[in-house]
Amino acid sequence: MTATDLARGCVEALIGVGLRHAVVAPGSRNAPLSIALADAAEAGVITLHTRIDERTAAFLALGLAKTSRVPVAVVTTSGTAAVNLHPAVLEAAHAGIPLIAITADRPARLRGTLANQTTDQVGIFASAAPTYDIVGEIELADALADLDGPVHVNLQFDEPLLPTDVFVPATRQPERAPWHQEEAEVLKQGPRTVVVAGDDTGPGPRLLAQGGGWPLLAEPTSGARNGPNVIRTYRLLLGTGLGDRIERVVVHGSPTLSRPVQRLLAREGVEVVSRRAQGRWADRPHPVSYEVTCPLAAEAPADTAWLDEWLAADRDLAARIDERVAAEPGLTPYEVAVEVHRAVPDEGLLVVGASNPIRDLDLMAGSYNVGGRRLIIANRGLAGIDGTLSTAIGATLGRPHTSRALVYVGDVTFLHDLTGLVIGGAEQRPDLTIVVANDDGGSIFATLEQGAPEYAGRFEKVFGTPHGTDLGALCNGLRIPHWRVRDRAELELALANPNGGIEVVEAVIRRDNRRALDAELRALIG
Numbered sequence: 001m002t003a004t005d006l007a008r009g010c011v012e013a014l015i016g017v018g019l020r021h022a023v024v025a026p027g028s029r030n031a032p033l034s035i036a037l038a039d040a041a042e043a044g045v046i047t048l049h050t051r052i053d054e055r056t057a058a059f060l061a062l063g064l065a066k067t068s069r070v071p072v073a074v075v076t077t078s079g080t081a082a083v084n085l086h087p088a089v090l091e092a093a094h095a096g097i098p099l100i101a102i103t104a105d106r107p108a109r110l111r112g113t114l115a116n117q118t119t120d121q122v123g124i125f126a127s128a129a130p131t132y133d134i135v136g137e138i139e140l141a142d143a144l145a146d147l148d149g150p151v152h153v154n155l156q157f158d159e160p161l162l163p164t165d166v167f168v169p170a171t172r173q174p175e176r177a178p179w180h181q182e183e184a185e186v187l188k189q190g191p192r193t194v195v196v197a198g199d200d201t202g203p204g205p206r207l208l209a210q211g212g213g214w215p216l217l218a219e220p221t222s223g224a225r226n227g228p229n230v231i232r233t234y235r236l237l238l239g240t241g242l243g244d245r246i247e248r249v250v251v252h253g254s255p256t257l258s259r260p261v262q263r264l265l266a267r268e269g270v271e272v273v274s275r276r277a278q279g280r281w282a283d284r285p286h287p288v289s290y291e292v293t294c295p296l297a298a299e300a301p302a303d304t305a306w307l308d309e310w311l312a313a314d315r316d317l318a319a320r321i322d323e324r325v326a327a328e329p330g331l332t333p334y335e336v337a338v339e340v341h342r343a344v345p346d347e348g349l350l351v352v353g354a355s356n357p358i359r360d361l362d363l364m365a366g367s368y369n370v371g372g373r374r375l376i377i378a379n380r381g382l383a384g385i386d387g388t389l390s391t392a393i394g395a396t397l398g399r400p401h402t403s404r405a406l407v408y409v410g411d412v413t414f415l416h417d418l419t420g421l422v423i424g425g426a427e428q429r430p431d432l433t434i435v436v437a438n439d440d441g442g443s444i445f446a447t448l449e450q451g452a453p454e455y456a457g458r459f460e461k462v463f464g465t466p467h468g469t470d471l472g473a474l475c476n477g478l479r480i481p482h483w484r485v486r487d488r489a490e491l492e493l494a495l496a497n498p499n500g501g502i503e504v505v506e507a508v509i510r511r512d513n514r515r516a517l518d519a520e521l522r523a524l525i526g
């Protein structure tokens with residue numbers, strides 16, 4: 001089979017599993033596939049994106065897959081290019097995202113020789129993505145069947161690499177399994193129960209909490225942080241007598257944000273009902289009384305006294321937190337989180353960076369209205385700070401009905417994916433507001449053990465990592481509009497007046513008082 005035939009067969013197999021977007025990083029050995037994908041894009045069958053940095057290309061594909069909910073391919077040449085896909089492949093494996101990592105390779109006969117740009121590409125993603133090492137026959141159907149996570153397709157291309165004609169792919173709609181709503185299992189009333197919703201769980205936890213009259217402890221990217229049962233300050237209330245009285249937790253997905261939730265799930269004497277998480281390694285790191293894969297429903301409660309107690313305590317603590325934050329001079333990270341949360345309209349999309357931004361949102365954001373069809377997402381599979389801007393650009397491009405798209409990150413996270421903003425003039429570009437909470441370093445570490453005074457001498461060097469970068473000058477070089485704000489009113493103004501296209505709103509905040517402020521807010525539980 002020629003390289004061209006292999007490439008074209010691959011494109012048709014990808015289209016056959018529902019692929020609508022592909023991302024290519026330029027290279028020679030992947031030329032057969034790059035050209036076949038370009039032909040398919042020219043024929044209007046797929047949308048093709050190009051990025052020069054393979055790591056950012058893979059996170060762009062991850063974002064596209066997260067919102068379009070169909071497999072997305074990212075394609076590289078051979079050699080070090082291939083392993084630049086690994087961070088996104090790992091995130092896809094732990095989050096259960098159908099990312100197809102396609103690496104071009106030399107023919108197997110050249111492996112182990114001095115042939116140029118030739119290395120061992122089989123198994124480069126280890127257990128995160130099995131390799132299908134394909135030389136001829138299109139065994140791709142097996143590789144691409146029922147993707148619930150990433151897969152690695154390694155294509156051995158032999159010369160001649162270039163086609164002599166133009167390719168118009170056959171388009172066949174993927175066979176879709178008939179959608180069916182699984183029967184829900186009904187949980188009885190009885191123990192004092194709370195419902196925990198981790199990342200990407202959908203509305204199930206909200207419906208269960210409402211049905212059972214139970215407090216809902218939903219992370220911002222759960223898809224369940226809306227409706228009347230949401231407890232905004234749950235991570236602090238878990239440290240009070242209310243938290244001590246919990247007898248049962250119904251946990252959905254993978255909660256990753258706070259140690260109080262982890263401690264609750266591991267607490268002796270607490271019954272844990274688990275709705276199994278998606279992605280790999282879904283076994284929970286604590287004892288589970290009972291685990292299901294089906295939806296959960298609840299027996300109706302006799303009264304809502306337990307829920308009412310939580311809602312009253314939440315209102316009271318939230319008011320005290322808001323009062324303390326308002327009293328703090330200058331723009332605080334907590335106010336940035338509130339304004340970002342407010343800026344997401346119905347049908348809006350928000351991508352949240354790891355570290356403090358998602359935790360500030362978790363503490364400060366109230367419940368959204370049910371039916372607003374907002375999508376709040378993050379790379380919580382492994383909570384990496386890499387590729388967040390690219391994920392956001394891909395997520396926005398993969399969700400064309402989005403009314404407004406924002407991505408909210410810290411400064412180190414922003415800088416970590418700067419190449420995600422290197423986008424060719426002919427590329428699709430979304431309307432996307434990038435909000436950077438800039439405290440000149442990694443402030444989360446200040447809130448952890450290493451933020452204690454005894455580590456002050458070494459802290460800035462290995463944790464704080466101040467960089468002093470002029471984000472405005474960077475954006476200027478990238479030809480991206482940039483607005484630096486230093487107070488809440490200016491931040492509100494900037495968010496209320498989107499520029500169109502990709503824009504950066506840099507909110508300058510302090511880092512030196514982060515540990516103290518965090519401790520003060522935690523102490524408000526009294």
Ligand SMILES: Cc1ncc(C[n+]2csc(CCOP(=O)(O)OP(=O)(O)O)c2C)c(N)n1
Binds near residue numbers: 353386409441444445
């Ligand atoms: C790829 C990757 N590298 C390093 C880390 C460790 N890490 C977690 S948070 C963080 C600092 C993030 O700083 P910033 O984005 O400015 O957010 P802030 O903590 O200041 O809110 C780092 C380095 C990580 N999670 N992922």
Ligand SMILES: C=C(O[C@H]1C=C[C@H](C(=O)CCC(=O)O)[C@@H](C(=O)O)[C@@H]1O)C(=O)O
Binds near residue numbers: 258259355359445448
């Ligand atoms: C900084 C990294 O990730 C750490 C960030 C916070 C986690 C944490 O302990 C939050 C505490 C809380 O808000 O309750 C920490 C953890 O889970 O132990 C993460 O490792 C990092 O290096 O990745």
Ligand SMILES: [Mg+2]
Binds near residue numbers: 442
């Ligand atoms: Mg920072």
